[in-house]
Amino acid sequence: MRGSDLLGAPVVSRSGAALGRVLDVRLVQDGPLLGAFAAMRVEGLVVGHRRTSARLGYDRVEAHGPWLVATVVRWLARDNRYLPWEQASLEGHRVVSGLDELLRVPFIT
Amino acid sequence: MKGLLKVFLGVLTAIGGFVDIGDLVANAVVGARFGLSLAWVLVAGVVGICLFADMSGRVAAVTGRGTFDLVRERLGPRAGLANLVASTFVTFLTLAAEIGGVALAFELATSVSYLLFVPLVAFLVWFVIWRMPFEKMEQAFGLAGLCLLAFAVALWQLGPDWGELFRQASHPSVPDGEGHPTYWFYAISLFGAAMTPYEVFFFSSGAVEEGWTRKDLKTERLNVYVGFPLGGVLSLAIAATSALVLLPQGIEVDHLDQVALPTVLALGKIGLAVLIVGFVAATFGAALETALSTGYSLAQYLGWQWGKRTAPKDAARFHAVVLVAVVLGAMLVLTTLDPVKVTEYSLVFSAIALPLTYFPILVVANDPEYMAESANGRVVNALATGYLVLLTVVALAAIPLMIATKAGQ
Amino acid sequence: MKRAVAILTATLVTGMVTGCVSPSRTDRDYELKAGNTAKAVASSVATAILGADAAGRHKATGPYLSVLLGMAEKDALAVQSTFDSVQPPDATADRLRGTVDDLLGSATTGLTEMRIVCRRGELDKLPALADRLRSTLDGLRFLADHFQ
Amino acid sequence: MTGRVRDLALHLLDRQVVDTEGKAVGNVDDVELVVPEDGSPPYVVAILTGPQALARRLGGLLGQWLGFWSHALSRPDSSEPGRIPMELVTDIDTQITVARTRQELGVHRNEDRARQYLILRIPGARHARQ
Numbered sequence: 198m199r200g201s202d203l204l205g206a207p208v209v210s211r212s213g214a215a216l217g218r219v220l221d222v223r224l225v226q227d228g229p230l231l232g233a234f235a236a237m238r239v240e241g242l243v244v245g246h247r248r249t250s251a252r253l254g255y256d257r258v259e260a261h262g263p264w265l266v267a268t269v270v271r272w273l274a275r276d277n278r279y280l281p282w283e284q285a286s287l288e289g290h291r292v293v294s295g296l297d298e299l300l301r302v303p304f305i306t
Numbered sequence: 307m308k309g310l311l312k313v314f315l316g317v318l319t320a321i322g323g324f325v326d327i328g329d330l331v332a333n334a335v336v337g338a339r340f341g342l343s344l345a346w347v348l349v350a351g352v353v354g355i356c357l358f359a360d361m362s363g364r365v366a367a368v369t370g371r372g373t374f375d376l377v378r379e380r381l382g383p384r385a386g387l388a389n390l391v392a393s394t395f396v397t398f399l400t401l402a403a404e405i406g407g408v409a410l411a412f413e414l415a416t417s418v419s420y421l422l423f424v425p426l427v428a429f430l431v432w433f434v435i436w437r438m439p440f441e442k443m444e445q446a447f448g449l450a451g452l453c454l455l456a457f458a459v460a461l462w463q464l465g466p467d468w469g470e471l472f473r474q475a476s477h478p479s480v481p482d483g484e485g486h487p488t489y490w491f492y493a494i495s496l497f498g499a500a501m502t503p504y505e506v507f508f509f510s511s512g513a514v515e516e517g518w519t520r521k522d523l524k525t526e527r528l529n530v531y532v533g534f535p536l537g538g539v540l541s542l543a544i545a546a547t548s549a550l551v552l553l554p555q556g557i558e559v560d561h562l563d564q565v566a567l568p569t570v571l572a573l574g575k576i577g578l579a580v581l582i583v584g585f586v587a588a589t590f591g592a593a594l595e596t597a598l599s600t601g602y603s604l605a606q607y608l609g610w611q612w613g614k615r616t617a618p619k620d621a622a623r624f625h626a627v628v629l630v631a632v633v634l635g636a637m638l639v640l641t642t643l644d645p646v647k648v649t650e651y652s653l654v655f656s657a658i659a660l661p662l663t664y665f666p667i668l669v670v671a672n673d674p675e676y677m678a679e680s681a682n683g684r685v686v687n688a689l690a691t692g693y694l695v696l697l698t699v700v701a702l703a704a705i706p707l708m709i710a711t712k713a714g715q
Numbered sequence: 716m717k718r719a720v721a722i723l724t725a726t727l728v729t730g731m732v733t734g735c736v737s738p739s740r741t742d743r744d745y746e747l748k749a750g751n752t753a754k755a756v757a758s759s760v761a762t763a764i765l766g767a768d769a770a771g772r773h774k775a776t777g778p779y780l781s782v783l784l785g786m787a788e789k790d791a792l793a794v795q796s797t798f799d800s801v802q803p804p805d806a807t808a809d810r811l812r813g814t815v816d817d818l819l820g821s822a823t824t825g826l827t828e829m830r831i832v833c834r835r836g837e838l839d840k841l842p843a844l845a846d847r848l849r850s851t852l853d854g855l856r857f858l859a860d861h862f863q
Numbered sequence: 864m865t866g867r868v869r870d871l872a873l874h875l876l877d878r879q880v881v882d883t884e885g886k887a888v889g890n891v892d893d894v895e896l897v898v899p900e901d902g903s904p905p906y907v908v909a910i911l912t913g914p915q916a917l918a919r920r921l922g923g924l925l926g927q928w929l930g931f932w933s934h935a936l937s938r939p940d941s942s943e944p945g946r947i948p949m950e951l952v953t954d955i956d957t958q959i960t961v962a963r964t965r966q967e968l969g970v971h972r973n974e975d976r977a978r979q980y981l982i983l984r985i986p987g988a989r990h991a992r993q
Contacts (some may be wrong), residue, residue, distance in 0.1 A: 198905060200871055200894040201920045221873060226866030228906035232950035235866050238906035239896070243870070252382055252872045253669055262672040263687035266665075266694075282904045305868045369957045371879070378890070379877045383920050386877075417778035417785075437987055483863065555761040556754070556856065560790065563783040567765055574774035609879055609890030609912065610974065611965075617991040620886060622978035625988075629981070676957050 208244045208280065208292045216294055217244040220251040220277060223305075242285060242292065243302055245277035257305045277302050312525050314441075314448035315512045316359075316533025318591050321451040323355065323505040324537030326400065326592035327407025327562070328649025330544065330585065332499065334565040335714075336492050337545030338552040339484060345475035345542060347493045351500025352538035354693045356530050357686060358664050361671035362506040363526040366513035368680050373510040373667060374606035380666035390607045393659035394600055397504045399652040401596035402635035405431065406645030407589035410562050415582050421640060428636035431593045435628055440515045440614045447591035453584030456577050457543035460569035464550050471546060491711040494704050498656050499649075500538075501697070503663040504599040511602040515615050523680065547572070560646075597635075601628040650713050657704035660697045668694060745801065745808045749815045750862025752798040756822050757855035759787040759794075760848055763826055767845030770838045780833050780841070788826040795819045815858065821851045869955075876920075879958040880912060880947065882965050889945060889970060891959060892916035909946045910959070912970055916944035936973070945970025 200222065208216045221243040228236030243251050255262060255270040256277075262270075278299030286293050325333070336344050362373045378386035408431075409423035434443055480489045509529075518526060548559060551568035559565060562585065570578045598614070605612035605624045612624040639645060668690050671682045682690070766783045769775040775783075798819065803812045825848040832840045869875060871894065880888040889912035896905040918930035947961055947968060954960040965971060982988045 198896045198898055199911065199916075199919070200876065200896065200907075203896075204872060204920075205922075222871035224869050224871055224875075224907065226869070228866075228904075231908065231948075233953065234949070236906035236908070236949060237866075237869065237875075239904045240868070248382070249385070251870070253380060254673055254675075254873055256870075257675075261674075263668060263682070263691045265691045266669065266672075305870065371957060375879060382872070383877065383892075383917060384922075384925075387921065387925070414779055414782055417781040436985070551765070555765065556757055556859075557761050557765075558755065558758040561786045563779065563786055564762055566779070567762065567769070567783070570769050570775050570779070571765065574769075574772075575776055578774075578776060578779055605887075608914075608917075609887055609892075610971075611887040615991060616886070618982050618985070618988040619978055620991075622982040623974050626977045626981050 202290070203239075203242070203292075205248075206290055206292050208242070208285075208294055210294050210297050212297070214297075216280075216299060217246050217276075217278070218248075219243070219292060220245045220248060223279075239282045241279055241281040243277055244280050244294075244299055245274065247273050247277075249273070251277065256302055274302075279303060311445060313529050313532045314444040315509065315516060316529025316531075317448035317451065317536060318444045318533075319359070319505050319509045319512065319529075319595065320355075320533035320537030321448065321454070321540075321588045322508065322592035322595035323502055324500060324534075325451070325454055325540050325544070325588045326649070327403050327410070327589045327645055328400070328652075329499050329541065330407075330565050330588070331559060331562060331646045332492075332495060332650075333541045333544040334548040334552070334559040336496065337548035338557055338559045340481055340489065340492065341549040341553055342471055342474040342542075342546060343478045343481060344489075344493055344496060345545065346478050347496045348500065348538050348541050348545075351497050352534050353689075354497075354696075355501050355505060356534050357690050357693060358501070358667055359506055359509050359534060360527060360530045361667050361682065361686075361690070362510040363513050363518075363530060364523060364680055365667065365670055365676065366510040367518040367522050367526050368520055368678075369676050370514055371510075371676075372514055372602055372606045372612075373506050373663070374603040376670045377663060377666045378607050380669050381662065385662060386607060389659055389662035390603060392655045393503045393507075393663060394603060396502065396652045396655040396659060397507075397596045397599050397603070398631055398635065399638075399648050399655075400502075400504065401593060401600065401631060402638040402643075403645040403648040403652075404589050404593035404596060405632070405635050406639040406643075406648075407562075408586055408593060409639070410645065411582055411585035411589060414563060414566065414585070421642065424636050424639050427590075427593075428632050431590065431597055432629055432632045434594060435597060435614065435632075436618065436625070440512070443594065443614075444512070447587050447594065450583060450587030451591055453580045454540050454588055455543075456569055456573065456580045456584060457540060457547055460572035460577060461543050461546050461550070463572040464547065464568065466546070466550050471549075474549075485711075487707060487711045488714055490703070491707045491714045494700050494707060495650070495714070496541075497700060498660065498704065500541075501660060501664075502656055503659045504596055504603075506663065506667065507599040507603050508595045511598070511606075511612070515613050517615075520680065562646075597628050597632050600631040601625070657701040660701050661694065664690075664694060664697055742804055742808060745804055746811065746862040748798065748801055749811055750859050752794055752815060753818065753855040753858035753862070755794045756791045756819055757852055757859055759791040759826065760822050760852045760855065763787045763829055764845045764848060764852065767829065767841035770833075771842035771845075777833065777836055777838060780838065781830070784826065784830040784833050788823065788830050791819070791823050791826055795823055818851055818854045818858065822848065822855065825851060875907075875955070875959075880910060881958050881960055882968065883960075883962060884964060886965055888947070888961065888965050888968060889913060890917075892944065893920055895946065907949055909948050910952070911944045911946055913944040 203219050203222050206219045219242045223240045224237035225240040226235050226237050228238035253270050255267055279302040280294050280299050284295035377389055405427050408427045409420035412423045413420040547568035566581050569581050601624045604627050610623045611621045618625045763784055766780050770780055803809050829844045876891050878891050882888050891910050893911040893916040894907045895909040897908045898905045914933035918926045951961045951963055953962045
């Protein structure tokens with residue numbers, strides 16, 4: 198599987214309601230050892246409708262940016278939600294969510 | 307003295323941005339038509355480019371990353387590609403124009419048709435990039451470009467009523483016989499030219515070429531605050547000399563020879579000789595800047611090894627792109643397309659590239675993961691946000707105004 | 716002699732401006748074109764005169780003046796041929812065309828003479844030739860001012 | 864024990880990869896994930912680089928166009944993108960460092976071509992001018 202298979206994939210609930218698309222994939226570096234480092238394993242998916250809102254880096258606590266830009270980007274990202282990987286299953290090109298109500302996106306600290 | 311030699315990256319960048327062939331003529335056109343009533347645009351442009359060049363240079367010094375690297379990283383591959391296509395097109399058109407510009411300057415010195423010089427100029431541009439060390443290159447062309455200060459000397463020799471000039475500059479108004487759309491078209495052209503994206507591509511990549519680190523942030527700042535205001539002063543001097551000499555005569559500037567006319571009248575043959583050296587240096591410098599920027603932005607978008615510092619065999623695709631750009635540029639000029647007109651139309655593509663270039667710079671210059679304690683301060687951020695809004699407005703207004711005024715005619 | 720022609724022209728033109736008021740749509744267009752043409756050629760002539768001034772005071776080199784005068788001539792000829800290709804709508808326009816053509820003719824002839832002399836290296840002769848163009852310049856400016 | 868948290872698009876994709884000599888290898892155009900049989904979460908095993916990988920991320924007509932050309936140009940070599948196993952990665956920061964030289968990684972065939980057919984034929988290509 199490639200990263201691009203996950204990014205942009207539609208996310209639906211079990212009842213088939215559209216929840217958005219995968220905007221980013223949250224990784225935690227505690228997987229199996231690969232060389233000197235632990236592998237980065239998938240922890241969850243950031244789900245939303247606006248592609249640019251995730252990759253500008255305003256969902257990190259310490260990123261402040263110019264006030265106006267930060268405010269606008271955070272406003273664009275207001276509907277972004279988080280789907281923990283254990284609640285997600287891949288069906289074809291779609292991601293099916295085990296939760297009907299997604300979680301708030303946790304800040305990366 | 308050694309410290310002074312370090313400012314030439316900024317000087318060369320600014321000369322390539324402010325007094326390249328298109329701007330040499332545009333500043334004279336504006337002076338001859340609008341007097342100094344558009345001087346405020348130059349001031350706004352200088353402040354804007356200082357802000358963003360400083361950010362891009364700071365990011366380059368701290369992280370070793372060129373600007374286009376950041377563009378792709380923050381905008382993603384698609385929007386990054388849109389910017390790449392638009393800005394490479396502007397940069398390439400400008401490169402073609404500069405090759406023609408150097409040839410036009412040679413024509414002024416010899417009266418031999420500029421077209422005959424084009425192949426020679428193209429070869430020299432490529433050769434300098436291929437063989438001349440980066441520092442030597444920026445010192446040689448930056449220093450020779452200072453010959454354009456002849457415009458300032460000429461202005462002083464013409465003995466203008468300084469109070470009147472200052473009044474014109476500080477109380478902008480649209481002169482009689484000129485329409486508001488034309489005035490605003492030129493305002494946008496000057497502003498866009500001052501902030502043209504290849505300046506930050508070149509400046510930030512040049513910072514990497516020079517191996518600047520966090521320790522060189524002072525040098526970086528010095529480069530920005532010496533280089534770009536100097537470019538602005540040169541532009542103003544050109545506009546002022548033509549406002550004094552050509553405006554009263556109702557002369558519409560179309561050619562490089564007319565740009566030189568006020569200085570020739572004021573300073574004579576020596577002034578002319580110095581000016582031609584300045585023209586050659588500035589247009590040649592701009593040709594180097596644009597040729598390198600084409601390579602820098604493409605290589606950075608695609609993750610290729612780039613730079614003059616490495617042997618060409620280790621940055622093969624980068625050098626191949628530069629070579630191809632120079633050859634194609636020369637061919638474009640040889641079709642007898644007017645080099646000055648070419649730069650006027652590149653404005654359209656510039657408009658798309660402006661916000662897409664400066665937005666990622668602003669975002670990364672604030673990113674603590676990259677910048678740590680060198681991130682932007684509040685004042686810079688407030689100003690830069692204002693400029694970003696302005697740039698977006700300019701980008702949206704540029705194309706309708708260009709069509710409405712038939713590019714300022 | 717040329718000065719006399721110019722003064723006569725100017726008087727004629729004034730007469731036309733004040734006397735014949737028939738601003739039909741096409742007529743007005745033609746007048747505007749005439750005005751813009753005059754303005755553009757006036758710019759070329761003024762450039763050449765300034766160049767000749769520099770030559771007279773030994774301030775400019777031969778190659779530079781050669782480029783300057785060559786460009787001025789080329790521009791003026793281009794404008795002239797564009798204007799000549801415009802169809803004058805009526806008899807009034809015909810008269811205007813005649814006036815403009817006279818001025819354009821003396822302008823381009825004068826510019827050509829200057830270019831030839833310059834390329835022969837006889838820079839000293841330029842100021843005298845430039846003086847002969849001044850009346851033409853006045854005529855062109857007059858037209859440009861009235862039909863803008 | 865929790866490891867460092869990163870977002871794929873924000874921290875990994877589109878970043879510059881450099882080799883042990885500090886030379887550019889390519890961008891992170893995509894990543895390869897392995898899905899373990901036991902149902903535990905997928906993890907990143909390799910960085911993919913080169914136009915074939917980029918084409919898929921661009922998507923649309925543009926992606927197809929790039930994919931077509933990079934495929935056509937890469938023949939008779941494999942049309943798979945360059946692959947750098949995560950075992951070789953020594954640092955992930957604003958750029959990603961790998962513990963091999965560009966030659967050893969062999970992920971930049973087009974660079975080799977540009978060098979072989981154009982650049983090395985011009986005198987002076989072998990020397991850097993500081």
